[in-house]
Amino acid sequence: xxxxxxxxxxMPGLRLEAEMxxxxxxxxxxxxxxxxxxGRFPGLxxxxxxxxxQVTGEVYEVDDAQLARLDVVEGMVRGDRDASQYxxxxxxxxSGPLQGQPVQTYVYNRPVDACAPIPHGDYRRYIxxxxxxx
Numbered sequence: 343x344x345x346x347x348x349x350x351x352x353m354p355g356l357r358l359e360a361e362m363x364x365x366x367x368x369x370x371x372x373x374x375x376x377x378x379x380x381g382r383f384p385g386l387x388x389x390x391x392x393x394x395x396q397v398t399g400e401v402y403e404v405d406d407a408q409l410a411r412l413d414v415v416e417g418m419v420r421g422d423r424d425a426s427q428y429x430x431x432x433x434x435x436x437s438g439p440l441q442g443q444p445v446q447t448y449v450y451n452r453p454v455d456a457c458a459p460i461p462h463g464d465y466r467r468y469i470x471x472x473x474x475x476x
Contacts, residue, residue, distance in 0.1 A: 345402070345444075345446065347445040349373075349398065349447070349465055356469075361411070365402040368400075370438050371398075371435045372437045373399070373445070374388070376395035377459070377465060385450025387449065398466075416448045423451065
């Protein structure tokens with residue numbers, strides 16, 4: 343089983359929530375990084391050298407088969423980071439029931455020059471603020 347941090351359209355009530363059916367909810371959490379608006383979904387960016395920013399989301403326990411399906415949903419091509427839209431990486435939880443624990447998450451792997459920042463790092467709050475359905 344893998345602990346997976348999700349922060350966008352995979353969360354309950356959002357567009358891709360069905361992809362998480364069967365996963366075990368562990369709790370809410372925050373991880374280091376920042377969010378950008380990539381269009382119909384957010385992208386998490388890691389710059390752990392600065393220590394700036396945190397992203398709000400949820401941690402789930404997923405099995406290997408579900409993780410493989412999620413890799414496809416997220417456009418991750420195993421073994422080929424350059425071809426991947428998102429890349430799965432380990433980060434440490436900043437808060438919540440798993441504080442200090444490593445979890446996997448999908449990091450956006452494309453240029454973000456034209457992407458709007460989501461300064462507070464909370465995608466659900468952001469889509470309410472901009473009036474977008476997800």
